[in-house]
Amino acid sequence: MEPVLEIRNLNVDYGLGDKAVHAVRDVNLTLHRGEVLGLAGESGSGKSTLAYGLTRLLAPPGVITGGEVVYHPERSPAYDVLRLTDNELRAFRWAETAIVFQGAMNSLNPVHKISTQLTDVLRAHEPKMSEHSRNARAREMLKVVGISPDRMEAYPHQLSGGMRQRVMIGMALILQPQVVIMDEPTTALDVVMQRQILGQLIELRERLGFSVIFITHDLSLLVEFSNRIAIMYGGRIVEEAPASTIYRDALHPYSKGLLGSFPALRGPRRELAGIPGSPPDLAGMPSGCSFHPRCPKAFDPCSANIPVLGRPGTPDGSVRSVACWLHPVPAGEE
Amino acid sequence: MTQDAKARAGEVVLEAIGLTKHFPVRRGLRKLFSKERPAVHAVDDVRLTLRRGQVVALVGESGSGKSTVARLLAQLYPRTDGDIRLHGESTTVKGGGAFRAYAARVQMIFQDPFASLNPVHTIRYHLTRSLKIHHNAGKTDADLENALHELLTQVSLTPPERYLDKFPHELSGGQRQRVAIARALGARPEALLADEPVSMLDVSIRLGVLNLLRDLKERLNLAILYITHDIASARYFADETLVMYAGRMVEGGDSETVTQTPAHPYTRLLIDSAPDPDRLAGDADPLDEDRGNGEPPSLINPPSGCRFHPRCPSAMPRCSTDLPVRLEIGDVPGHWAACWLYDAKAEVPA
Numbered sequence: 001m002e003p004v005l006e007i008r009n010l011n012v013d014y015g016l017g018d019k020a021v022h023a024v025r026d027v028n029l030t031l032h033r034g035e036v037l038g039l040a041g042e043s044g045s046g047k048s049t050l051a052y053g054l055t056r057l058l059a060p061p062g063v064i065t066g067g068e069v070v071y072h073p074e075r076s077p078a079y080d081v082l083r084l085t086d087n088e089l090r091a092f093r094w095a096e097t098a099i100v101f102q103g104a105m106n107s108l109n110p111v112h113k114i115s116t117q118l119t120d121v122l123r124a125h126e127p128k129m130s131e132h133s134r135n136a137r138a139r140e141m142l143k144v145v146g147i148s149p150d151r152m153e154a155y156p157h158q159l160s161g162g163m164r165q166r167v168m169i170g171m172a173l174i175l176q177p178q179v180v181i182m183d184e185p186t187t188a189l190d191v192v193m194q195r196q197i198l199g200q201l202i203e204l205r206e207r208l209g210f211s212v213i214f215i216t217h218d219l220s221l222l223v224e225f226s227n228r229i230a231i232m233y234g235g236r237i238v239e240e241a242p243a244s245t246i247y248r249d250a251l252h253p254y255s256k257g258l259l260g261s262f263p264a265l266r267g268p269r270r271e272l273a274g275i276p277g278s279p280p281d282l283a284g285m286p287s288g289c290s291f292h293p294r295c296p297k298a299f300d301p302c303s304a305n306i307p308v309l310g311r312p313g314t315p316d317g318s319v320r321s322v323a324c325w326l327h328p329v330p331a332g333e334e
Numbered sequence: 335m336t337q338d339a340k341a342r343a344g345e346v347v348l349e350a351i352g353l354t355k356h357f358p359v360r361r362g363l364r365k366l367f368s369k370e371r372p373a374v375h376a377v378d379d380v381r382l383t384l385r386r387g388q389v390v391a392l393v394g395e396s397g398s399g400k401s402t403v404a405r406l407l408a409q410l411y412p413r414t415d416g417d418i419r420l421h422g423e424s425t426t427v428k429g430g431g432a433f434r435a436y437a438a439r440v441q442m443i444f445q446d447p448f449a450s451l452n453p454v455h456t457i458r459y460h461l462t463r464s465l466k467i468h469h470n471a472g473k474t475d476a477d478l479e480n481a482l483h484e485l486l487t488q489v490s491l492t493p494p495e496r497y498l499d500k501f502p503h504e505l506s507g508g509q510r511q512r513v514a515i516a517r518a519l520g521a522r523p524e525a526l527l528a529d530e531p532v533s534m535l536d537v538s539i540r541l542g543v544l545n546l547l548r549d550l551k552e553r554l555n556l557a558i559l560y561i562t563h564d565i566a567s568a569r570y571f572a573d574e575t576l577v578m579y580a581g582r583m584v585e586g587g588d589s590e591t592v593t594q595t596p597a598h599p600y601t602r603l604l605i606d607s608a609p610d611p612d613r614l615a616g617d618a619d620p621l622d623e624d625r626g627n628g629e630p631p632s633l634i635n636p637p638s639g640c641r642f643h644p645r646c647p648s649a650m651p652r653c654s655t656d657l658p659v660r661l662e663i664g665d666v667p668g669h670w671a672a673c674w675l676y677d678a679k680a681e682v683p684a
Contacts, residue, residue, distance in 0.1 A: 042536040160629050190395040190563070195607040196627050217537050223611035247611050261537050263570030265593060265608050272570065274541030278506035 001032040003072055004211050005054070005097075005179055010067035012046070012053040014282075021282045023049040023062075025235045028309065031179065036205065036212045038222035038243065040258065041232035042279050047215045048102065050232070051181050055099055056081065056089060071096060074178065095125055098172035099181040103188055108156040108164055115152040118142075118167075121174055137174065145170040146200055162193040169201065173208065181213045186221075198225055220262045223247045231255050234280050234290030237309060241320035251322040253295045289325065301325045343387040347525045347557040348407060348440060352416035353380040355402055359634060374633045376402045378581045379416070384525050384557040389548070391560045391572030391589065393604070397630055399581040400561045404527045407559065408442045409433060438468045441518035445530040447510035451502040457513050458498045461485055464520030485516040488553075490546060508539035512546065519550070525557040533563070544571050565604055569593040577601050580630050580641040587669030597663045597671040600642045603627075640673070650674060 012024035024046045031037050041047045052058045054069045069081040073096065084092055101107055109117060118138035122129055129137075139149040145166040156164055165185065172180055182201075186194040202225060205212060214226055222229050223243050230240040231254065239252040250256045257275035264270075277294035280286060286293050292302035301307075302325055310329030311321050356373035377399040384390055394400045405411045407418060409427050417424050420439065427433045444450040451460060461482050465471040471478045486494035489512040502510055511531060518526060528547065532540040548571060551558050560572050568575045568589055575589040577598065585598040596602045628645045631637050637644050643653040652674055661676040663669045 042538055162629060191607040191609075192395070192603060192627065193629065218609065219537070220609040220611050224609050257538060261541055263541075263566045265566040265569060265605060265610065266612065269569065269590070272541050273545070275538035276542065278508050278539055279536055 001035070003030045004033045005031040005072070005213075006068075006070040007050075007054055008068040008070065010050070010053055010069065011065045012049050012058065013063050013065050014049075015061045016063065020063075020065075022285070023235050023282055024053055027067075027237055029230055029237065029240070031211050031213060033178075033211055034205070034209055035228065036202070036214055036226040038226035038229040039213060039215045039232065040217065040219045040222050040229060042217055044279055044282060045232040046235040046282075047232050048183055049235075051099065051183050051213065051215055054081065055093065055097055055181065056084075057099070071179075091125070094121060094172075094177065095175045096177055097179040097181065098175070098177040099183065100168055100172050100185050102184040106164075107168065110156050112155075113152070114142075114154055114156070114159070114167055118152075118171055118174065121171060125175055141170040141174050142167070144173070144204065162189055162197065165189060165193075165197060166200070169197070173204065173210070176208065177210060179211050179213065181215070183215045184217070185214075187216070187218075194221075218262075219258050231258065234285060235282065236290070236323065238291065238324070239320075239322045240309075241322075245320055251320075251327050252291075252324045253297050253326070254291045257294075289323075297326060299325070343555055345386045346383055347386055347421065348384040349419040349422075350380055350382050350403070350407060350416065351419065353403065353406055353413060353418065354378050354415035355399075355406055355411060356414045372634055375581050375636050376633060377406065380578075380583055382559075382576060382583075384559055386524065386557050387551060387555045388574065389551060389558040389560050389572040391562060391568035391575045392578060393562055393565045393568050393575060394578035395563060395604075395630060397580075397633070398578045399633075400578050401529050403578075404442065404529045404559065404561055408440060408527055409436055410442075434467065438521045439523055440525045440527065441521050441523040442527040442529065443511075443514055443518050443531050446534050447507060447514050448502075448534070450514050451510055453502055456499050456501055457486075457505075458482065460513065460517050461498075461520055464517045468521040470520060470522055481520075485520055488519060488550065489513070489516045491516070506539075507535045508543060511535060511543055515543075515546070515550070519554070523556070525559070527559045527561075529561045530563070531560070532567070540567075547571070564608075565593060566608055577604070580636060581633055582641055583672065584642065585671040585673075587663075587666060591666045591669045595665060597669065597676065598642075598673045599646050599648055599675075601671075603645075648675060 007027055007029040010024060010027045011022070013020040013022055015021060027050060039047050039050070049062065052062065053064055058064065064082060070078050071081050072078040081092065115135065115138060118141065119134045122134045122137060139152060142149050142152065147163055147166055151159065159167065186197055189197065214222065216222060223246065226243050228240065229243050229246045230237050231252065232238065233254050239246070239250065239255045246255060247259065250259055260272050261274045263272060275294055280290050288303045288305055289307050292298040295302065307323040307325050308329060309321050309323040355377040356375055359372040359374060361372060380403055382390060392400045392403060402411070406413050412428070419425065425436060427436045462471065462478065465478065465481050471481060482498060483494040486492070486497055491497045491509060491512055505513065531547070532543050535543060544567065547558060550556060560568065562568055572589045574586065575592040576586040577584050577592065577600065579600045585592060585596065585601045592601065593605060596605055631641060631644065639654045639656055640658050643649045646653065658672040658674050660670045660672055663671060663676055
């Protein structure tokens with residue numbers, strides 16, 4: 001499969017010097033064309049920071065301290081997003097990579113009509129477009145996300161939460177970007193609305209062919225809706241594998257613990273324990289593997305050495321990687 | 335557990351009968367002189383029973399009125415109609431000593447442990463206040479110290495000395511919620527009303543707190559009302575599950591039955607919408623056919639008849655006119671739904 005976004009050794013800190021908090025450390029991740037990549041982790045695991053880092057939306061004191069984010073446009077040569085000038089970045093954002101923020105339904109401006117807010121993007125990115133075709137495009141986009149175009153002249157408070165969320169998704173797709181990043185797009189919504197919106201998103205992706213990075217803490221949702229899942233803990237990716245593989249056969253003890261934290265609605269009722277302890281404080285990370293103080297299977301090397309994200313030998317040869325000393329990298333591979 | 339406590343298991347602690355709460359809405363100038371008095375029908379005709387040693391879950395979407403039920407039961411809101419019975423006696427308290435006496439028996443745990451603890455006071459202060467107000471602090475300083483240690487040990491914050499003199503900001507979310515639970519236990523209550531106690535916590539520590547509550551229920555023989563929007567956790571944690579929609583109860587029964595063989599179309603929609611890892615990406619979505627998508631109605635002018643009928647895929651003409659009553663499903667004793675589909679007396683048109 002063809003990559004569309006490659007993240008290489010990305011590091012993001014908050015603050016400078018000795019007091020810097022390393023929120024994202026040595027992250028390597030590849031998003032392929034047309035794929036839904038799930039990014040799961042608890043609060044403070046660095047998943048949102050990663051999304052802001054790769055779109056260069058980090059607000060100070062956030063700093064990108066190293067790495068590359070290589071974007072592959074459909075027909076032109078690849079380039080590093082982190083090296084773009086301000087003007088290039090302005091053109092890149094939204095047209096190539098769009099983001100739907102956490103609590104997106106509150107990110108609409110309450111004093112402007114939906115129509116103004118939708119056409120604003122077009123006015124900025126395609127100044128030559130006529131007023132008429134801008135409006136036509138905005139109407140079309142509303143139809144795509146399942147809102148009747150006669151709501152164009154409504155104000156945000158006249159729409160329900162689910163509709164506002166769909167307007168935001170429509171707004172993100174209006175310039176037909178190749179990559180859409182969704183940061184907890186449905187956490188504020190009810191389960192019924194959540195399923196409707198996600199179902200619609202998957203359908204749109206099949207029709208328009210964009211790729212999605214889907215960030216959430218709800219692993220059970222990701223297993224159902226994404227193709228591949230990367231699990232983050234303490235700023236690092238600890239496991240990455242196809243969704244069904246993570247669900248059936250997770251290797252990292254943290255992934256297993258996270259899967260065991262969701263009571264099942266179907267099947268036998270079993271005793272669940274969650275994970276003991278609490279998520280680490282990024283300012284005072286444990287040595288070695290950051291999960292070792294909570295890990296039921298921790299042994300000698302865990303507290304001393306940081307495990308490398310490597311590819312353990314899989315019987316069926318599927319692509320997966322895990323950072324855990326229980327599953328060391330076979331010799332001769334990196 | 336003492337012999338006495340064992341004997342009392344299953345005893346009814348708190349009962350709500352026909353509990354109703356309407357919040358008045360400010361009227362516009364035009365309507366000021368009309369007779370109609372608009373109100374949000376937040377809770378209508380809710381009946382539930384809390385028994386010692388049992389967990390009752392109240393499941394519903396946001397805006398369904400589930401938190402209002404908890405606040406009514408805690409006597410934080412005056413009720414519009416209906417009755418709250420504590421050990422069979424009708425109770426209405428409006429602040430003062432009567433409220434304290436009520437609070438000593440019925441305690442509430444709030445959703446957000448970041449907001450429910452005072453940031454300028456230590457854990458010791460929070461717990462001491464709870465113990466002193468409810469006269470459980472003993473006579474001497476040593477008694478108080480013992481009581482504090484016991485409380486923190488009960489919620490597995492051990493060793494207690496490590497936590498007593500900390501401020502809330504020094505604790506993690508899960509630890510704070512444990513302190514909030516300890517504070518509720520300081521009153522030695524019979525019933526706990528837990529309003530979404532784990533939804534603000536990190537995923538990996540939610541089950542720890544739920545397991546703690548279940549453990550406390552067994553040890554202290556508590557009656558627990560567990561309010562949640564996550565029906566899967568209700569199945570895991572509660573003995574009985576009640577489902578609310580738009581201010582009314584639509585279905586109830588033991589948790590396993592309600593989640594495995596849901597009767598009301600709304601409960602079915604709720605369960606089909608929950609994430610299901612076994613349904614992997616690419617599989618057909620069970621909601622492709624219309625199962626009642628859409629949104630809850632306005633509660634100022636709720637739909638007539640059954641409040642779910644505008645969204646219901648199996649709505650019949652009588653659903654929009656007649657308010658459904660509780661009807662026994664008949665599969666398991668105690669399983670009921672407020673839905674005309676289960677009216678055995680009515681002729682079902684072929």
